[in-house]
Amino acid sequence: MTTANDALTQAHRDEWARVVATLAKRFGSLDLAEESAAEAYATAAERWPADGIPPNPGAWLTTTATRKAIDRIRRESTRDARHREAHLVHDTRPEPVGPVDDDRLRLIFTCCHPALAPEARIALTLRMVGGLSVPEIARAFLVQDTTMGARITRAKAKIAAANIPYRLPTSEDLPRRVAGVLTVLFLIFNEGYLASGPDTAPVRRELTREAIRLARLVHELLPDDGEATGMLALMLLIEARSDACVSSAGELVPLGEQDRATWDASLIAEGHALVRGRLASGQPPGRYQLLAAINAVHTDGVAPDWSQVVALYDQLVVLDPSPIVRLNRAVAVGERDGPAAGLALVDALDPQLSGYHPFHAARASLLVRLGREVDARAAYEAARALTENSAERAYLTRQLARLST
Structure with missing residues (x-):
């Protein structure tokens, strides 16, 4: 019994x-x-x-x-x-705010505590302050939802066990914490520019605009920090194209097919000025400065100088040899040297990026240019299965339909 x-x-x-x-x-x-x-x-x-x-x-x-x-x-x-x-x-006394006047930015600086591991620190801040869900954060880090949930839980447990003080940051704290803050803002912006989930609009302007607002404040706090400047420039140059990145039919429009007349000229001018200012400083550029410079090339003139784009990616790979950076470099090489050269570099990233839909979409585009339509169809189908963004799915569906005709 x-x-x-x-x-x-x-x-x-x-x-x-x-x-x-x-x-x-x-x-x-x-x-x-x-x-x-x-x-x-x-x-x-x-x-x-x-x-x-x-x-x-x-x-x-x-x-x-x-x-x-x-x-x-x-x-x-x-x-x-x-x-x-x-x-x-x-208690009617005003709460001391330290060097950061903005409530939300102050919380981000406070949460980016150096006692936590960088990934845990960033994930916890995105969840508690950035307003992103666990699945959205997991997709940004290319891990499973349960893995990210456990990582955030462990970060909270470490705070409690180690009695890590969540005190307001001082002026001396800002340079030590700014790298984590910039990563948080970059991930919030990315989630807004092309939302990763199925239950939101494909572009979430409330997130991109808030990320830019906070990036401006960081730049004002640390005007000599090259990466803070680069981050702001990068966001402005991407945001300038936001009205053109999704068609009226709700379909993603690749950069090369966008109507440049709809781009925001004032944001592009501001972004270019920030990039030129960093180049004039003579200091070695960091990751965000190089990404901003790449986007400056994409928004300068009628068509990008792909040799210049590849040269900038060559510098970026030294600082950040991640598979995603190498994928973007491979796409640029495919534009400069032809699809066969690009495809060889893309294929070298399998299986590291097998769960990342832009990897399959990039392969498909190169395969189409090589006339390998059967392989291209399989790659487009793999990309569509891995993305939940409605605009990206619509674009990939149209590419598949074109291969059938």
Whole structure:
């Protein structure tokens, strides 16, 4: 005969991951899901021996855990409201803000604490301050949702265990933390420029504009920081093309096919001026300065100078030899030296980028130029299967249709 304890042990073994996954998807928080599931199991341990085993233990645990999660959210909301009210009543002194006046930027600098590993620090800041969901952050880092959720949970646990102080940054803190802040802003901007999820508009201007606003503030705080300048220039030059990157039919428009008359000339002029200013400084350029310079070439004249683009990527690969940078360089080589040369470099990145849809889209484009339509079709289908952005899916679908005619 199965006892309540036997049933609970079996349910724990069989249902724990499913209950946590269900709650994490609903509430967007792995921490909340795990804590609520643990409370549900504790309740089961108390009640099942007295009340008997429910007909469907898994459903009982999911329902109970969901109620625990809702109760916890309500308690936290009420507690935060009480804290805010108490602060207004009992403390009328203005809170010191340090060198960063903007509330959101100050939080980003505060969260980018050097005691945390860079990836954990950036992921936690994106989640807590940037407003990105765990799946959006996971896609930015090219990892699974569960991997990113666990990384954020571990970062929180380290903060609690090590008593890491979340104090306001001083002027001396800013140069040490700016690299992490720039990465956070870059990832927020990227999520806005071409959203990675299926449930949003393909371009999220509220994210790109907020990232640019914050990048301007960082540039004002650290005007001599070359990477802060490069980041602002990069964002401006990409944002200048945002009205042209998605057609009226909701389809992605590649850079080479965009109507340049619709580009924002004032943003391009501002971005070019920032790039020229950094070049005139005589200091070795960093990653964001090189990316800005590449985008300056793309927005200068009728067609880009691909030799210049490849030369800039050659410098960038030295600083950042990541597969994505090498993929972009391969595409530029394909434009300069022909599709066969580009395809050889792209294929060398398999399987590192096999789960990255631009890898397959780049292969498909090069294969089409080589007349290998069967292989191109397979590559376009792989790219479409890996992206959830509606504009990108529409573009890839049209490319597949063109191969059928």
